[in-house]
Amino acid sequence: MADHPKAFVTGFPIRHSRSPLIHGYWLKKYGLEGTYQAIEIAPEGFTDFVRSLQNNGYTGGNVTIPHKEMAFALCKKRDSAAEDIGAVNTLWFEDGELWGGNTDAYGFLANLDAKDPSWDNGDKALVIGAGGASRAVIYALKQRGFSEIRIVNRTVERAQALKDRFGQGITAHEWQAIPELLQDATFIVNTTSLGMEGKDDLTIDLSFVNANALLTDIVYAPLETPLLKAARAHGLRTVDGLGMLLHQAVPGFQHWFGITPEVTPELRALILADMDRPTHGGQSR
Ligand code: ATR
Numbered sequence: 001m002a003d004h005p006k007a008f009v010t011g012f013p014i015r016h017s018r019s020p021l022i023h024g025y026w027l028k029k030y031g032l033e034g035t036y037q038a039i040e041i042a043p044e045g046f047t048d049f050v051r052s053l054q055n056n057g058y059t060g061g062n063v064t065i066p067h068k069e070m071a072f073a074l075c076k077k078r079d080s081a082a083e084d085i086g087a088v089n090t091l092w093f094e095d096g097e098l099w100g101g102n103t104d105a106y107g108f109l110a111n112l113d114a115k116d117p118s119w120d121n122g123d124k125a126l127v128i129g130a131g132g133a134s135r136a137v138i139y140a141l142k143q144r145g146f147s148e149i150r151i152v153n154r155t156v157e158r159a160q161a162l163k164d165r166f167g168q169g170i171t172a173h174e175w176q177a178i179p180e181l182l183q184d185a186t187f188i189v190n191t192t193s194l195g196m197e198g199k200d201d202l203t204i205d206l207s208f209v210n211a212n213a214l215l216t217d218i219v220y221a222p223l224e225t226p227l228l229k230a231a232r233a234h235g236l237r238t239v240d241g242l243g244m245l246l247h248q249a250v251p252g253f254q255h256w257f258g259i260t261p262e263v264t265p266e267l268r269a270l271i272l273a274d275m276d277r278p279t280h281g282g283q284s285r
Pocket of ligand 1: 200
């Protein structure tokens with residue numbers, strides 16, 4: 001074992017990951033002797049990598065695309081968020097056993113709580129998208145007590161699959177239903193990849209939107225997506241998605257290094273500066 005905690009983020013590819021910057025910032029801020037490294041592992045090597053973690057002196061780490069489902073299968077124990085979402089993004093050891101957690105839902109909620117504490121006053125949510133990110137968002141909204149969660153997706157079958165997975169209070173809708181669903185939604189979230197740098201914009205007609213609604217986007221590159229801009233122009237409250245990236249890192253740091261780190265304006269500025277670099281590589285955990 002190393003004499004200081006060693007953690008990692010692994011994915012394929014991994015070079016654009018901002019997690020080393022986030023954890024490196026906290027290690028320095030709290031004066032801790034620890035390391036956090038990006039390690040690129042191809043899918044065929046992932047099982048061996050996970051099985052040798054302890055032998056290689058790792059305290060734990062983060063897992064990102066495309067390994068989140070495989071990590072789920074390899075863990076001995078999982079937290080309830082990981083169980084319900086069906087994906088693991090954080091690994092750690094407890095009593096010699098490998099645990100897997102999912103901190104995306106926590107990050108999503110913590111970002112909104114920090115930016116607009118009244119965001120969850122209503123009970124009707126509109127979730128646009130039905131991919132992996134949507135699962136964490138739906139889990140989070142259920143936890144927070146939203147009683148009606150409407151999922152709309154280009155491929156409606158995927159929305160239906162999530163309705164079946166998450167059960168009571170969830171409904172699945174065709175893309176064309178968006179204008180109607182906007183009328184009484186008090187919370188609207190984009191979980192699709194639309195609006196990311198290099199992708200098409202998510203253009204929805206906001207004329208029907210509930211004036212009290214809050215809109216958020218889990219896309220954070222660009223920081224203000226065209227959808228957030230349009231919502232702001234409509235006078236809606238908006239929250240950008242960068243805080244979700246920062247807050248989802250908190251529980252992992254706590255597991256590996258023993259301190260609950262703070263998401264500070266300085267950390268946010270550090271990541272924003274990195275996004276401004278010409279070779280920043282868009283959005284990546
Ligand atoms: P992630 O894990 O990041 O959520 P994903 O599982 O590939 O990624 O899901 C991407 C989401 O963006 C899906 O909801 C996808 O819609 P489909 O299920 O119909 O593919 C959505 N998406 C991507 N491109 C889209 C487009 N051009 N128009 C509408 N939705 C799109």
